[in-house]
Amino acid sequence: MKAAFLTSVMRFEIRDIPLPDCPEDGIILKVKACGVCGSDLRRWREGPMLSSIPPIPGHEIAGEVIAIGKNITDYTIGERLAVAPDIHCGNCYYCEQGLYNLCDNLRLIGITPGYDGGFTEYMVLTGEILRNGIVHRVPPGLSDLQAALAEPASSVLAAHERVGTSLGDTVLVMGAGPIGCLHVIVAKARGARVLLSEPHAGRRQRGEVFGPDGIIDPSQQDVVAQVREMTDGRGVDIVICANPIAETQTQAVEVVRKRGRVVLFGGLPKDHPMTVLNANLIHYGEIQVVGSFSYHPIFHQRALDLIKQGVIPSDKLITHTFSLDQINEAFQTAAGGDALKVIITFETGAAS
Amino acid sequence: MKAAFLTSVMRFEIRDIPLPDCPEDGIILKVKACGVCGSDLRRWREGPMLSSIPPIPGHEIAGEVIAIGKNITDYTIGERLAVAPDIHCGNCYYCEQGLYNLCDNLRLIGITPGYDGGFTEYMVLTGEILRNGIVHRVPPGLSDLQAALAEPASSVLAAHERVGTSLGDTVLVMGAGPIGCLHVIVAKARGARVLLSEPHAGRRQRGEVFGPDGIIDPSQQDVVAQVREMTDGRGVDIVICANPIAETQTQAVEVVRKRGRVVLFGGLPKDHPMTVLNANLIHYGEIQVVGSFSYHPIFHQRALDLIKQGVIPSDKLITHTFSLDQINEAFQTAAGGDALKVIITFETGAAS
Amino acid sequence: MKAAFLTSVMRFEIRDIPLPDCPEDGIILKVKACGVCGSDLRRWREGPMLSSIPPIPGHEIAGEVIAIGKNITDYTIGERLAVAPDIHCGNCYYCEQGLYNLCDNLRLIGITPGYDGGFTEYMVLTGEILRNGIVHRVPPGLSDLQAALAEPASSVLAAHERVGTSLGDTVLVMGAGPIGCLHVIVAKARGARVLLSEPHAGRRQRGEVFGPDGIIDPSQQDVVAQVREMTDGRGVDIVICANPIAETQTQAVEVVRKRGRVVLFGGLPKDHPMTVLNANLIHYGEIQVVGSFSYHPIFHQRALDLIKQGVIPSDKLITHTFSLDQINEAFQTAAGGDALKVIITFETGAAS
Amino acid sequence: MKAAFLTSVMRFEIRDIPLPDCPEDGIILKVKACGVCGSDLRRWREGPMLSSIPPIPGHEIAGEVIAIGKNITDYTIGERLAVAPDIHCGNCYYCEQGLYNLCDNLRLIGITPGYDGGFTEYMVLTGEILRNGIVHRVPPGLSDLQAALAEPASSVLAAHERVGTSLGDTVLVMGAGPIGCLHVIVAKARGARVLLSEPHAGRRQRGEVFGPDGIIDPSQQDVVAQVREMTDGRGVDIVICANPIAETQTQAVEVVRKRGRVVLFGGLPKDHPMTVLNANLIHYGEIQVVGSFSYHPIFHQRALDLIKQGVIPSDKLITHTFSLDQINEAFQTAAGGDALKVIITFETGAAS
Ligand SMILES: NC(=O)c1ccc[n+]([C@@H]2O[C@H](COP(=O)([O-])OP(=O)(O)OC[C@H]3O[C@@H](n4cnc5c(N)ncnc54)[C@H](OP(=O)(O)O)[C@@H]3O)[C@@H](O)[C@H]2O)c1
Ligand SMILES: NC(=O)c1ccc[n+]([C@@H]2O[C@H](COP(=O)([O-])OP(=O)(O)OC[C@H]3O[C@@H](n4cnc5c(N)ncnc54)[C@H](OP(=O)(O)O)[C@@H]3O)[C@@H](O)[C@H]2O)c1
Ligand SMILES: NC(=O)c1ccc[n+]([C@@H]2O[C@H](COP(=O)([O-])OP(=O)(O)OC[C@H]3O[C@@H](n4cnc5c(N)ncnc54)[C@H](OP(=O)(O)O)[C@@H]3O)[C@@H](O)[C@H]2O)c1
Ligand SMILES: NC(=O)c1ccc[n+]([C@@H]2O[C@H](COP(=O)([O-])OP(=O)(O)OC[C@H]3O[C@@H](n4cnc5c(N)ncnc54)[C@H](OP(=O)(O)O)[C@@H]3O)[C@@H](O)[C@H]2O)c1
Ligand SMILES: [Zn+2]
Ligand SMILES: [Zn+2]
């Protein structure tokens, strides 16, 4: 079977490797679709870690069960599954509280060394993944592409649940990447009015499709002034920083109203994690700054449901698909900034 | 009558001025006790604003009604009142929502120019104060000193209500000033385990009286390491930054557990309002950083009730009292760092 | 000027009375539109209280300022206002907490004796109403009919805020009167899937316009069985009892899922206020049964905004309008059960 | 080994049965203490179900590991464990949400047929129990009696977390059984003022030990009138119905203030589950009636911690202990109404 290994900086190599054996408590998934995520791009730009086997990334996965281990009773051959990356330990303080995304021993498929991902024709879902990972059946009527999209949508759903975005709120989304666009969609579905800020012209155009009530170009416009003007001087109720730029976090505190909420949805570069915020705006304005990372498994199920209901319009979010052989082109396209969601799809030919 | 004017840096002058007239819709209060607050100390250190009439500070006020305007029906002569500084406008977006402490037009007795405070024998409570300020009757059995203490206690009560401090939480309070000590008291009354960190030895000793479950000296000990040790490595559930030092805010994010809450309770110096926080701890740990400033009037009533019930032990918090004539000494004592709450009291002689 | 007096059971009389004088701290409103509410119908069926002056009902009011008292500075002649019934006291325990709708001394325009309502050409908005009532400016672009609709919409908005209706929830609305239809609209705007149950065929048809995801006829179908079938056997997340029938409350507890929420939105007849609920479903299923009555003034402002934004489609809700002279016909129509919102409108002729 | 079988109405029989084998994925627990719960008493009064093997009840369990299966790595011989009854399935809608106590397939040790309980010298903790049950290590310093007490305390902790009992609240607890007394303790630990109502004189006396701020005898006093008097006419913020009497639920709605919360903590008899509540008080007063049943496993851990900290004073709650041989006497004592918590203890002799 073929799999894509990240062998050097910005370089995947397709290799032919033996089909894996099915473990007794696991299953073999024929991958049908696997999305390219921003964190995949980051790793692709940095290259694989030295002195390690080149990894197989990919964690926005949809596929079909083609083999089941002898101890497996919950799954049957032919079932279609959507798989998300998180595997929790089940034993730590956070797992006991059901805060699985904060697990002290969290491992991520397609990211954590030793947990190869979905840019491959076939992959093993181990017993550990089936027990403590995030695996849901694809509802009938949902395509493989749609099922793969559930993963990034899940984190966005979780963030809005956390801050309670609701009818009557005005939300500023900073960043119109695939994630920012999902924030526009979800905030609107919850009844909010949405402003979108994005420096890249192509992305602003893409973002417009999702119906934001106002668009800002932070490369040309004064974001703070613009937002004030669009909100009778008051500021927005909620800001979502859907990008990895510390400066947007600083701005967020300046454009949110008193008692407003700022969501740090994107991480900053590992070696520059510090952000500079106006503590007095937070203090005197009783602002809330809150982090949001990954999600409880129930949001993955909910994402599948909402894509099926058409609340999340997959066709407008998925702008490009490529075959596994074209994965380098796929990543280039995703990195180019003109695409939104880029997904690797697989022919439905026989196992090789 | 005598009143204390802040005439220059670290200098009050007692002047004899005419007794004010009672407005038709206001009352005259004979001040009985007025606390010295940290913000009073700050202004005392900075001195009065240039080119303005020297102000009369003081906003932790208890007194007795000695005259009422002809339109006043709610108050009677002889009643004892506790007065807090906030006056809201009643018309802005925040007032409409009942978020009076966030009023766009907030004025503060004893702080905002034109709103003289309680370091005086008699003061006018104008119609505006009676309508939109914070004035509550002193419950029977409460002394004037206790009634004055309700003001600082109110802000502490509001902060814990906001973050929901509760049974089973571990709370770190950074700073053992009068406010930090109130945080220890209130967090414990809500069922929390409390750690207290304070560099000043005298204050640590004072703080010990309120029964914290652990004490840290940040000038000698590594706060982060200490807190981890005291919490099985996990970090605390809630941190209260009860001081004006940005560094403690940075530390707070490092010692709080995932999904924990950090309260920015103290403002930073006006000209250095920026704070530096680890955005990735917030993002990946889904930490909440939240400001808390002043309070809804109901907390002032609740503070009076809790002082009366003995939940807030006023006798241990009020370490010094001075007469109005001794106000310079009072401020020196408060600034010295060995006192907790310092209160100016007034003889109950006849109006002069 | 003309006004409609409820003189006997199901009988209004139009009388010509003198134009009221404008109080110094009040204004005179020329009424432009005044909706017929379910509680108006109830009183109309019961007739006026004996031994009292026949009242002028009507509390869903929109109009124009035509005179202002000499102490009025906030309003100007020609301004258009929307007026809701609640007048709170400002002094009781609930008012202090900002829970104005729960005021111990609540009075209602058009309902409480002495507080005549909007079925009249001109009405006085007293100082008390301007200070402690619910009066908002009509946003430009909103018609009088739309402005009058804000009142019933407000209570519906408040109820969903209280139970946090959100994306992913399934809501059952019991009753497709004007209020039930508003619940369908608001629940959907917040992202919920909505089921609507209503025995009256004409109303079911009217309700269908608002896009419920399922419709039930409780006169023919087993509601509990139907809802279970429509929710994979689980029950709904939220039930809104938008009718005055105790039996629907009993059913609500049976069709809501564990940890679900039941909103008692309609009151029961005054002399039969008891409801019979399965306490064990509540206990073992940790169900929440919660009352919702009237609203905080901010929801009236929000309703105006949402009608303006088209989120609340006024044209589909307002099915009939009548002139003041036709008020008896208007009430008959409203009572007939084929209409949704019925509104009395006024020509814009000169004051008579 | 000896075990207590419920063989007929109000009759246990001690039988000698073979020591169970240790399953590969389970452990053998030597029971050290097992509390008598109200539901045990109910079953004892009703007798065992016909045509079934007489059960071994008991679900408030503390013991010591004396054997481990060959697949067990998490537990070691000699460890002390506290065991609570709930076993969730891990697969249903509620389990996915972490609402384990609402599991659609919940089984209860010592209650569900096939799941024998703790009134026995040795019991098997199966793999299912270890994976999906509630088993926590006993913190050092806690006695076996104290560890057994964690179970009933857990449900009480969960209830107050659910309604957010806090500083400033007044709580009415109806019933001064062991559970009602725990509610007094926990409400007070969270900062509330507590009123206790209980018809049985002996129980009122026992309850007094836990420091309620007011005591009511509902057999002699008008509860509604009394509570109004003790709350300035307003009613309490929270009512806990800690008994199985429908009438107290009806009263609860009458004595709670507007926006107050009523917790249905006790179930009603299976064949009389209907409760009669004043729907108009709920509707117009926006009261919340909420069920509370069992708890998330984290509350069991928290209960152990709080007993250890002395917040829950075990010595005052545990009024009687009996040996397994005296189990009939133990139940008679528990049923008598003069005891609070009655616990069966076991000598620490060798396995027989
Ligand atoms: N919380 C979670 O669980 C979670 C899950 C998935 C992703 N994320 C994070 O979410 C973020 C967005 O993901 P993505 O895939 O959409 O990334 P992306 O494609 O890189 O999108 C980020 C967008 O932000 C724009 N941007 C740059 N500077 C900006 C500014 N000052 N104001 C507004 N927008 C600005 C970028 O424009 P240019 O292209 O011109 O730079 C880009 O279009 C990433 O940081 C990612 O790590 C978080
Ligand atoms: N949110 C509100 O509504 C509200 C209301 C009132 C007050 N406040 C604020 O609350 C804060 C505390 O008030 P206060 O009257 O108690 O002030 P304070 O007397 O100045 O107390 C602050 C304490 O913090 C200590 N401290 C300094 N560096 C520290 C560190 N690194 N770690 C821990 N503690 C440290 C100080 O010690 P040294 O004496 O050695 O410097 C001092 O004892 C102030 O910032 C005030 O503005 C807020
Ligand atoms: N909470 C608040 O602040 C607030 C504000 C306004 C109104 N309300 C209340 O909201 C309720 C609805 O108001 P509305 O103006 O829409 O009243 P409405 O026109 O009387 O509508 C109630 C509807 O419920 C239907 N119904 C009767 N039995 C039913 C059943 N078993 N299942 C489902 N539906 C049933 C009625 O059908 P038929 O016509 O065939 O009887 C009617 O169409 C009233 O009780 C009102 O008092 C509350
Ligand atoms: N939610 C949960 O997870 C959970 C967990 C454990 C227990 N429970 C329930 O909690 C309830 C209390 O448990 P328990 O073990 O303490 O039971 P208990 O010993 O039977 O105590 C109930 C007490 O309520 C008293 N009572 C009777 N009528 C009353 C009235 N009108 N007003 C006030 N008190 C009245 C009883 O007095 P007399 O003795 O004179 O009748 C008795 O002392 C039970 O219903 C139990 O099922 C629930
Ligand atoms: Zn974990
Ligand atoms: Zn204001």
Ligand SMILES: [Zn+2]
């Ligand atoms: Zn009131």
Ligand SMILES: [Zn+2]
């Ligand atoms: Zn389950």
